[in-house]
Amino acid sequence: MVGLTGVRRTFSGAPWESQVGYCRGIRVGDQICITGTAPVAPDGSVFAPGDAYAQAKRCFEIIQQALKDLDADLSCVVRTRMYVTDIHRWAEFGQAHHEFFAEHPPATTMVEVQRLIDPAMLIEIEADAIVVNNNP
Template sequence: MQIQRIFSGAAWESKVGYCRGLRVGNQIYISGTAPIDATGGVFAPGDAYAQAKRCFEIIQQALQELNADLSNVVRTRMFVTDISQWAEFGKAHQEFLGENPPVATMVEVKSLIDPAMLIEIEVDALVNTEDN
């Protein structure tokens, strides 16, 4: 079975040994996606909503590179450093995925790779292989 991998160019990919996204048949897996700006820094430090939106923008681009879109997402996992901001994270989730709601998990974690990051999101998606 053919495996298609895509990379975002983030320095962590080569240091840690992972890819942004992977497609096997009709299954797509997008790695934990942090709120990174165009220069590799943390996007919108302290802003839970803006960081979640940025994660979904990066995820959306990765899905497109794998011939899919947000409507194909079937599961999201949100790792957050402050669960009390759940509504801000959830608002971004609803805006990007509300028309085709996936199953979702949000859990609080002690920390992420950079202390300024408030959220990291990973997704799984399924595509109709007859269409793609």
């Protein structure tokens, strides 16, 4: 089996990472992929059930930490994908996105999905980043 060299991974400790076999983020060279990130509280429960804005914000905080673990920051993010269970709440999700990315907006997509892994989760977010010129 041949693997990639120079691969770095980070884990958030979410219970599904070890159960399913994935990492929170992976960096290969200057490219970083952050896996679908759900609003998980430090104790493993769903963060802020029913609060679309707070859940989105929590997802971005987890993504921000994963980027930091891989020597990057939010300014490196070039694309986000938001999977939401109620598209009518787009402004609440969008407010959190704006707060984290207003100064360096990435390309983004918001798509309504039927449900996420826990019915109390309203959003899950993926992010792709590229580190340019030793940024951060």
